[in-house]
Every structure is written in structure tokens, then in C-alpha cells.
Amino acid sequence: MLLTVNEGHEETMRMSELASKVLLSNSGMTRRVARLVERGLLKRKQSTEDGRVFEVTLTKKGRDALETTWEFYQNRLQEVFIRFVSDKESEQLGKIFQRILDQIGGDEYRGLLKMGATDAPRRRL
Numbered sequence: 001m002l003l004t005v006n007e008g009h010e011e012t013m014r015m016s017e018l019a020s021k022v023l024l025s026n027s028g029m030t031r032r033v034a035r036l037v038e039r040g041l042l043k044r045k046q047s048t049e050d051g052r053v054f055e056v057t058l059t060k061k062g063r064d065a066l067e068t069t070w071e072f073y074q075n076r077l078q079e080v081f082i083r084f085v086s087d088k089e090s091e092q093l094g095k096i097f098q099r100i101l102d103q104i105g106g107d108e109y110r111g112l113l114k115m116g117a118t119d120a121p122r123r124r125l
Helices: 002-006 015-021 026-038 060-081 087-104 107-113
Strands: 012-014 042-046 054-058
Touching: 002 012, 002 015, 002 054, 002 060, 012 015, 015 026, 015 054, 026 042, 026 054, 054 060
Parallel strands: none
Antiparallel strands: 012 054, 042 054
């Protein structure tokens, strides 16, 4: 959910838009957001443009948590993934993913393409 909010304009997103993107009902979204607000990861406020609308914004703590989680995810994915492909295959996949991201404008996911050497042993299928 933090990643989805991060994709919004200025790290802000309407609650209804967030609910549709993460496939939750409005009531389910309200409960989830309330928990994240309690933890200090999101800030919920009324829209300045439309008083009937509520928006959520990432807090500094939320951005930090997202960055930490994203780095862990990247590292873990690389550790697991690199076991099954050769360096050449990894390079080819990186180029394919890069081409896809160029087409969809996925700047926030580009870190996933940094496939580097790890100590993880390779395992052939």
C-alpha cells in the first residue's frame, strides 16, 4: 500500500483511488489506512479541493519504511533469482525488463534491474 501511495502525485493519493488500485472496499481501505496512520507511516487529511474527499500522504517514516522494505525485497529477489540463471541470461532478462519499463514508464521499479553478483550459489534446474 505504501508503494502505491508513493506512485501518487507528490506521494499523495485519494482514498478512493488507493482502494481501487489495491482492490479493497472503501471500508477495508479505511481500516488499513487507520492502522498505517497509527503507526506513523501515512497521514490522512481532507482534500483542499473537495471537502468530501480524503487523501493519504506518505510521512517521512513511511518513506523510510518503504525504502528499507524495497531494498530488502531487491536483495532477496536477487539472491533467489541469481541461483537459477547464468550471468548471460541475467543480462538478457535485464535488457528485456528495461525495455518493458521504458514502455510503461516504470521509473520507480528500475532498481529491480540491478542484478549484481551475490554469494548465492547457482542451482541448475
